[in-house]
Amino acid sequence: MRILCLCLGWLMVALAIAGVFLPLLPTTPFLLLAAGLFARSSPRFEHWLLNHPLFGDTLRRWRENGAISTRAKSTSVALIVASYALFVLFGSPSAMLAAIVATVMIFPVLFILSRPGG
Known part of the structure; x- marks a missing residue:
């Protein structure tokens, strides 16, 4: 199950990156899913995502109290x-x-x- 969550987490990161360039594909929901999947499979990648200079603040704000800037x-x-x-x-x-x-x-x-x- 851990490996499945890890693979799905990276798939969500890939979709999020594609969403940066494709206007109809959202970025943030895929990153939120990736963070959740990494929380279940890899604390290292979860930490990386939550501390990412571009996306980390948004993800932490959502995780802490469901906030949107x-x-x-x-x-x-x-x-x-x-x-x-x-x-x-x-x-x-x-x-x-x-x-x-x-x-x-x-x-x-x-x-x-x-x-x-x-």
Whole structure:
């Protein structure tokens, strides 16, 4: 089980790195999964990830109290709103489809806004 968690942890790190370059692939959720998998398989890699100069602060803040930085919150919500606006402007969806997409998109926004800042 330890080896499986270790391999999955590195897969999540690889997906997170790809997410830095691919706009539709998120980075942070994969890093959170990697940290959890490394916690079960390799304290050394968990320590490396939690102390990483770029990602460590975000991961520690989430682990300690489920916090999302104010900057990350505002950026995330702004991108979700912009995505919806582009969908409506250029996709010309029916009113029903636009309402369904808006309903689906509101849930991540509410979750993001409900997290403590930091």
